[in-house]
Amino acid sequence: MRTLLVDHHADLTRAVxxxxxxxxxxVDVVGTLEQASSAFCCASYEILLLELVLPDGDGLDWLRQLRSEGHSVPAVVMSNIDHLEQRIAVFNGGADDFLVKPVFTDELIARMRAVLRRSTQMTDPIIVFGNLHFDPIGRQVSVAGHPLMAARRELCILEHLLNRAGRIVPRAHLEDHLYSFNDEVSANALEVGIYRLRGHLNRSGATPRIKTVRGIGYILECPTSVTSA
Structure with a gap:
């Protein structure tokens, strides 16, 4: 999930x-509203984490502007001020959730996932495709009831392919959502991730298969009859 974190406190942003x-x-981390606006012009985000007090302005005013421009990205606001009037103003300004600082990362992640579930109207977070079950909240995968172990990046690739199962997922879409601006990514990083994920699926006996659509991207298919590799 591509995330924009707007906060100028280095210790917090590093830990988060x-x-x-x-x-x-x-995660892309920026410390000013000007940088946040530039990031929005360059990338597509699934969720926004926003501090209210920033060096160049009020985060809530910026969020209101985003909403007025039609941006519906889920937003979690963070602040060390906790007055009832402020909380009401935050929600009225377009926030989906509000956390009081100091922020505990486990709670933040749980809140983020809850917001994402609401935004996609997910009643059952478990994604099922063929004999593969994926829990995006617990980050767990099983094939025919048996756990499948994969690296974090491979699970992210699988999640995006599952969310569009049966449809082509452009290479650019995967790269845009898997890597932040600060990630050091080799030219063939995506191909390596796909190759390793294919290996995990084949060895586990998973019925879904990843097909390369040359020059475009990838598609996760589930043939009616599959011979395990």
Whole structure:
């Protein structure tokens, strides 16, 4: 999940970025509203984490502007001020959730996933395709009831392919949502991830298969009859 974190407190952003990265989020960190606006012009985000007090303005005013421009990205606001009037103003300004600082990363991640579930109207978060079950909240995969172990990046690839199962997922879409601006990514990083994920699926006896659509991207298919590799 591509995430934009707007906060100028280095200690907090460092801890949050590491924790979210370990949980499957690709995080871009900016410290001003000007940088946040530039990031929105360059990338597509699934969720926004926003501090209210920033060096160049009010985060809530910026969020209101985003909403007025039609941006519906889920937003979690963070602040060390906790007055009832402020909380009401935050929600009225377009926020989906509000956390009081100091932020505990486990709670933040749980809140983020809850917001994402609501935004996609997910009643059952478990994704089922063929004999493969994927839990995006717990980041767990099973094939015919048996756990499948894969690296964090491979699980992120699988999640995006499952969300569009049976449809082509452009290479650019995967790269845009898997990697943040600060990630050091080799030219063939996506191909390596796809190759390793295919290996996990084949060895586990998973019925879904990843097909390369040359020059475009990838598609996750589930043939009616599959011979395990």
């Amino acid at each position: 970025r590491v924790a979210l990265g370990d949980s499957g989020f690709a």
